[in-house]
Amino acid sequence: MKKTQTNIRVRYGETDKMGIVYYGNYALYLEEGRTEWLRTLGFSYRYMEDNNVELPVVNLNINFKQPAYYDDLITVTTTLKEIPSVKIEFYYEIHNQDGKLLVTATTTLVFVNSTTKKLMKAPDYLLEKLKD
Numbered sequence: 001m002k003k004t005q006t007n008i009r010v011r012y013g014e015t016d017k018m019g020i021v022y023y024g025n026y027a028l029y030l031e032e033g034r035t036e037w038l039r040t041l042g043f044s045y046r047y048m049e050d051n052n053v054e055l056p057v058v059n060l061n062i063n064f065k066q067p068a069y070y071d072d073l074i075t076v077t078t079t080l081k082e083i084p085s086v087k088i089e090f091y092y093e094i095h096n097q098d099g100k101l102l103v104t105a106t107t108t109l110v111f112v113n114s115t116t117k118k119l120m121k122a123p124d125y126l127l128e129k130l131k132d
Contacts, residue, residue: 002130003079006036010072021068027060030092030105033078037090041129052114053123055088059108066102073097083130084122086111 014025038044048055068074074094081089087110094103113120 002037002041003077004033004037004040006033006076006078008032008074008076010068010070010074012070015070019070021070021072023062023064026062026064026094026103026105029074029076029094030060030062030078030090030107033076033092034090034107034109037078037080041126043125043129048123048126049114051123051125053120054112054114055109056112057107057109058087060105061107062103062105064103066096066100068094068096068102074102080130081106084111084126086119086121088122 008029010021014021014028016022035045038048045055074096077093077095079091081091087108089106089108092103092105092107093101094105095101111120111122112118
């Protein structure tokens, strides 16, 4: 399935008193990975929102293996698990600059019509890009 890698430098404000990334910030790293994954297809969340599609997260699962520290250069690898229907699922791995596996995670998002607030199927423009 479609896979991308996104590099992120850990900022001081993302860490706790011990210089370790605060656990809640990993959700932001995963979001950055998803955003860049979409960009590699040629469009963005903004494009989807402008076309009446919202993508709320309905499930987030994170497994912490090793900590990330201030100033680490981490790589978020984002992989689409399967062709989406009304939901889209991603698998992630986060490694540090030394190649150590820090985190594995999954997210599930659903496609919602922004006007009706009802579930909808994945937009055709997304499915078309995934066929390539």
